[in-house]
Amino acid sequence: MDDELKLAKENDRGIRAETLLKDDLIVEAFATLKENYQKEIFKTKLNDDEGRKHLWLSYNTIEKVEKHLQEVMLTGKLANEQINNKKF
Numbered sequence: 001m002d003d004e005l006k007l008a009k010e011n012d013r014g015i016r017a018e019t020l021l022k023d024d025l026i027v028e029a030f031a032t033l034k035e036n037y038q039k040e041i042f043k044t045k046l047n048d049d050e051g052r053k054h055l056w057l058s059y060n061t062i063e064k065v066e067k068h069l070q071e072v073m074l075t076g077k078l079a080n081e082q083i084n085n086k087k088f
Contacts (some may be wrong), residue, residue: 033058
C-alpha cells in the first residue's frame, strides 16, 4: 500500500510539473529572465566580477528550476507506467 501511495503521489507531482512546464506564462517568464540575464552579463564592465557572478547565478537558478520540474515530470511518467503495469 505504501508503494501504491508513493507512486500515486509521484504521478500527481509529475502531472503538476508538466502543467507548469507547458504553461505559457511560465515558459515566457523563464525565457524572458534568461534572455535578460544573458544581455546584462555582456553589459557588465571588465572589473565587475561580482555583478557577473550575480547574473550567472541568477541565470543558472532559472535553469535548475526548469530541470527540477522536468525531472519531477519524468519521475511522474515513470510512476504512471508502474501504476499501469501493476495489477492491484
